[in-house]
Amino acid sequence: MAGNSKRRGATRNAGSKKGAQVGTGGHGRKALEGKGPTPRAEDRPNHKAYKAKQRAEKEAAKRPQKAVKATPRDRTSGSLELVVGRNSVLEALREGMTAHMLSIFNRIDADDRVTEIVSLAVEQGVTVREVTKATLDTLAGGSPHQGVALEVPPYQYAEPQDLLEAPAPVRIIALDGIQDPRNLGAIVRSAAAFGATGALIPERRAAGMTVAAWKVSAGAASRLPVARAVNMVRAIEEYKKAGLFVLGLAGDGDVQLHESNLLDGPLVIVVGAEGEGLSRLVREACDQVASIPIAASTESLNASVAASIALYEASKAVARA
Known part of the structure; x- marks a missing residue:
């Protein structure tokens, strides 16, 4: 009968270090809880999959790391320069300066200058693309761009x-x-x-x-x-x-x-x-x-x-x- 402390073996001897206890004290339940989910084979030190993973990581560490390259569309060519800012871009287009591409913020708050910039670019056959602010920030290299950037050939110095x-x-x-x-x-x-x-x-x-x-x-x-x-x-x-x-x-x-x-x-x-x-x-x-x-x-x-x-x-x- 549950809770019958008079049956044989139900209590420890008075000489026990922990004193008399009724029942198992929950030790039986802890043994039944198990040790959690079985680890993957590659995470068990004695498994061959674990040893294979370790070898692969060592080999990868020896190989030279490849640099992460920027997306080609998100940077200018090494042979191009960048004009940024609404006034600068507008003046360059008004002067008919040779340009390859106009990048414009896709959520730009357009004013008269932006409208004229886009209009002149289209008239002059300049490629116009809408980009995110992050892309423009990358192109401008930290310079304030006001939502527009114009790729042009390097400045042609006079003699x-x-x-x-x-x-x-x-x-x-x-x-x-x-x-x-x-x-x-x-x-x-x-x-x-x-x-x-x-x-x-x-x-x-x-x-x-x-x-x-x-x-x-x-x-x-x-x-x-x-x-x-x-x-x-x-x-x-x-x-x-x-x-x-x-x-x-x-x-x-x-x-x-x-x-x-x-x-x-x-x-x-x-x-x-x-x-x-x-x-x-x-x-x-x-x-x-x-x-x-x-x-x-x-x-x-x-x-x-x-x-x-x-x-x-x-x-x-x-x-x-």
Whole structure:
């Protein structure tokens, strides 16, 4: 009878370590619960499948790992550049710049610029594809794209002598070692705004017309030719032989910018590198070095700001002449 503690064997002897207990105390039920589901053969150490799996993992570890490649449609070709941002893309298309593909966010909040971008792309036979934001982020490499990206051929630089072929008066902005592409883009934008003939940059150790420069130029790079010089001093000397005066900008200039008598004629304005200013040889090649008067509490002006002021002063002088 259940619970009959008087039957033989129902209780332990008083000398037991754990004391007297009624029944099995649940030990029988625990034995019936089992050890859970049977492990797979490849997870049992004594099984041949386990040993085969171990050998396979060791062999795989020895083999070189293949890099994960991006989807070809989600990146530009190595021979292409990317123009991003609504203003930059719109200006490039308005100028009829050769383009291969326009990628546009599939859920873009379209405005007048987006409408014109798509319309111009279709008119010019540019392939248009709708993509996700993640794809555009990958294409732009972190640059703000505003939902549009245009794949174009690499920037075609002009030759230094090409900048002399514009209508008079020729005005060239020469950048002596500008390193920041955003400064380059800003200067190109100002040069286009104030009627410069073109921009001259060194071929080495200086910023080039990259995506960042394109972005800041707001498309002005499609209107203003940018030339690269193998030797900056030699190119400046060639401009002097062609009848241009060369005006350098420096904080310790010989005259103040507004007092220069060179602004109304054919001119090369030379801006030095951020922080370092004009290099010695370039400064020596200048006909005149001018400073921009600023408050004593300000150490210096940003290179792109200084260039913009000089270009503006030159445009005023030409208008008065």
